[in-house]
Amino acid sequence: MSKLFRYLKPYRVSIVLVLVFVLLQALAELYLPTLMADIVDKGVVQGDIPYIMQVGVLMLLVTVGGMICSIVVSYCSAKVSLGFSKTLRSKVFSHVENFSLQEFDKIGTASLITRTTNDITQVQQVLVMMLRMMIMAPMMCIGGLIMAVLQDAKLSMVFIVAIPVLAVVIFLIVRKGMPLFRAMQVKLDQLNRVLREGLTGIRVVRAFNRTEHEKRRFDQANLDLTDTAMKVNQLMAAMMPIMMLLFNFSTIAIVWFGSIRIDNGEMQIGALMAFIQYATLILMSLMMASMMFIMVPRASVSATRINEVLETIPDIEDGNEVKQPAQKKGVVVFEDVSFHYPGAEKPALSNISFQARPGEVTAIIGGTGSGKSTLVNLIPRFYDVDQGSIQIDGMDVREMSQKELRAKIGFVPQKAVLFSGTIAENIRYGKEDATDKEVKHAAEVAQAEDFITEMKDGYDAVIAQGGNNVSGGQKQRLSIARALVRKPAIYIFDDSFSALDFKTDARLRAALKEETTASTLLIVAQRVSTVIDADQIIVLDEGKIAGIGNHQDLMETCTVYREIVSSQLSEEEIA
Structure with missing residues (x-):
């Protein structure tokens, strides 16, 4: 996935802003429990109302500051991730445009569509999570541990048991989930292929009464994907109960041992409350880290698939552009x-x-x-x-x-291809700056003028996706007009x-x-x-x-x- 991060260079300023404000947000979160402990131990216990008001205002200011930092982080991370995915989609599409037909045959059209859409979306979502949690989670965990130790070093021994158990659980889930994520993307390719074949070939499907057969094919591919997704979700769903169970047991241990220390006069009530909040922050940070460990493997699989496309070198290499003699x-x-x-x-x-x-x-x-x-x-x-x-x-x-x-070359393929848009736009596909006169002349030569003028909107009549609202002969004549309008040196009519x-x-x-x-x-x-x-x-x-x-x-x-x-x-x- 790190190979794709080179496309983040234009967003360096926004990334720096995210990191700075995440740091400030983490510091605000870590400071609040200490202030609360001071209110309880120095204000409530001693009945010092002015001190409670003073620290309360400070807590409010810290909370507002943390909220502002959170808003800035959310905005900048969204801007970076969306810009990154836009750039990446553009790069993939531009690169695929240079593929020869051999590369299309090798990777497959359905897979290329999945990689350009779903796979890039997976990487985009993880990028948002990484920007917001990659710095936040370690800081909250390490900072929470430091602050908890400062509150009570002996009570912090509870984390020596809780954290390794959680680390082992995360490791086992990630190790089991990685192959499932990889299989899930492949099965998504298969589902896209079946769906694409069924929709593009709908006329053949209906003509041969194979609707039920196509439903069964789709249901099989859909069920295959669903089964894999269920396994993934069941695996991921096990994470939260385990985390909460660990969190609750940790809280029980903290309250149990903390109450003993308070009873012995070794700890104050406010300190115990702050300690519980720091424990919450530590475990929440570990939960954030676990979410990253869950999402990153899937995004890593997607990133590998995207890199396969970007690193595929077209068999056909571009030659040097040389001016041709005018007489030939x-x-x-x-x-x-x-x-x-x-x-x-x-x-x-x-x-x-x-x-x-x-x-x-x-x-x-x-x-x-x-x-x-x-x-x-x-x-x-x-x-x-x-x-x-x-x-x-x-x-x-x-x-x-x-x-x-x-x-x-003016090329008319064996299978006539039209694009969504008007008739004039389809003819101008051969020459973008063609005048209305040139478009009309090309249509006349291609014997398309008659049926075009019979249409309600003439040259502004809309062609449906794939040209499904015109006949085969009309599609061929429009394809021929598209080649004629550019007036090339060579015309190729492939069974047109x-x-x-x-x-x-x-x-x-x-x-x-x-x-x-x-x-x-x-x-x-x-x-x-x-x-x-x-x-x-x-x-x-x-x-x-x-x-x-x-x-x-x-x-x-x-x-x-x-x-x-x-x-x-x-x-x-x-x-």
């Missing part, structure tokens, strides 16, 4: 590229070599699992190649900064026309051809009709190139392509 514009070259997913038995792509040029349409087609999407995902460096190189305008993509590389009818598909391809005359266009498609007019068609089969050429050339030279065409088109259409 989006030439993509694959040179003997091979790639395999981590843990896979065989490569997803092998020995891929081709060139895609501006003003031309390069289509990629092949069977399911042939590596089409993998191929285009390598261009914006969602993954890095294992062998060979991918060059854009003569430069290896690994030597370019990711920001510069992706600024050249699959939800479109043939008529819209044809209109969109015709409009794209006019719009992208100066750009390189790569289209991944399942339908032959989408790629039949492409300048260059790359046929993939089990991760390897089975043929390259236009439609006519491939019909003559590529068996795989002929099989794909014959499976989709009639003999009349082929002719």
Whole structure:
């Protein structure tokens, strides 16, 4: 957890204020029993009313001072902990944004969400407790012991028995609780994953009447977490009765032996009352310490999980930002590229070599699992190649900064993704400063203008989370508009026309051809009709190139392509 404390540097002044005012608050708490003893022994016993009033006013002033110190401590500690958690969440999110898809696959989306929210909250809560109790508890304990000894050294022998017993209890509970805290966070990950899958896939769940199955899955994960939480809470609940039992026995011992000393004339009543209050302060400080020992292990587990994220080095390292020659514009070259997913038995792509040029349409087609999407995902460096190189305008993509590389690309993923907000905001996601005219033009080219204008609010119509209030074809067209508005050097359409009818598909391809005359266009498609007019068609089969050429050339030279065409088109259409 100490590794995370480096993010507390901006709050050093507030931390110093907390420590100073905690010290003053502790001194006020320790001074009050002595004043009370003086009132009883010198004022009440001797009937000195002026002295009682004088010391009473002083006690009131000390109490008010302690209250002010407590308020300042609460304010500053809250400010520090909330600022720390805000900074930490920002750091984690920024770091995760640089992850390649391999890191997301390794840690898991549900776990990343838990670590960014619940784990950081655990650390935040412990930080508040540490700021308020880490100094207070030792000071109250040590100061209380010193003041108790000053009141009566012999009676202080009671603590020699009480404190070691309490220390052993705390040690045993912490040792047993640590594995449970670790398991609890893992099971919270599992619950989040089940919940996320159930909510995002609600349409599939209902379509297949699997609602009861998903309820059982959730109940199982929920019960698993609850059982672990119950064990933790039962363990922690045992702490308070033991503490109170020890406190009560200590009080009985103090009153018993104190009364004997008073009877023998070795101690005064006020001193015994003060001694009982100091015993209370000592045991309360030990209770505060025990609470820290309970919370710190859980926060330590959370801190370890957060550090795992922050210390994960992305496989994809940023290259140097280099200005590209003005005369080159989006030439993509694959040179003997091979790639395999981590843990896979065989490569997803092998020995891929081709060139895609501006003003031309390069289509990629092949069977399911042939590596089409993998191929285009390598261009914006969602993954890095294992062998060979991918060059854009003569430069290896690994030597370019990711920001510069992706600024050249307009990417439309296989699964259309929309964000909460208006239609205009979703299109402007591709170019933040796009004018209304540019947004409208991109929508027109993407064949989205018709359905947008039919909506009540037009471009200001609100898109629900995940785009659930528009159809699949509408989501694809808005995704295409988002790529078009930025006018990149390279367009990548990863099976982005699959939800479109043939008529819209044809209109969109015709409009794209006019719009992208100066750009390189790569289209991944399942339908032959989408790629039949492409300048260059790359046929993939089990991760390897089975043929390259236009439609006519491939019909003559590529068996795989002929099989794909014959499976989709009639003999009349082929002719």
